[in-house]
Amino acid sequence: MRGQGRDADAVACAAGLFLERGIAAVKMTDIAEAAGIGVATLYRRFSTKTRLAIEAATLLWSRFNARIELLVESDRFLAMDGADRLEALLREYAARLVTNQRFVSFLAEFDHLMIQEKVAPSELAAYGREVDSFFLIFADAYRLGMMDHSVREIEDFKTFYRSVAHALMGVAEKIFQGNVIPSDNFAGGRSELACIVDMAVRYIRVGQDR
16 A cells, blocks of 8 residues: 555656656656655656656546536536536536646647557556546536437537547647747637537537527
8 A cells, every 4th residue: 555655646746747847858767856766666666757657647637527527516517408518518628728738738748759659558548548537427418418308419429529629629739839820829729719619519509500
């Protein structure tokens, strides 16, 4: 149990440093010093910085999801029909992306690292479950909407969800990366996120003009 506690401390320290400096700028010695353990111990427990980054990313997603879970457990949310729940979830997701700039920037670097290192899907199983937990909540709201007739049937709901989630994350990343050319104009990025949510809600809600 003591070893598990030290592992958790090391992951939490790594997550904090990765958010503050970026993954590439953080050394294993930095993490060991922050966690109060020897660097040899850190390597023995996690083998590589990439593996530690996966653990840190899993932790950060769990923290991100915790705020959304507070919404889901609220009386206000539970009183909504399916369509209103879907809209509330999307708006909360977009709002959380805006207020978590370092997290969004970390994810962009993390994805690049996973591709560059050719990390096997099996090594990302726990991370994937944490990322996909929002889909499960979203799918529950959709099923309720089908039962209460507040949403229309979507033939490939998972593709719909992924399209919206990827669009929101992509715009959020661009907001914090900045403009490449003047016409990018990501100063209005929050409005773009709201527009994506509005389009998704209009598409899925029964009785909306499309």
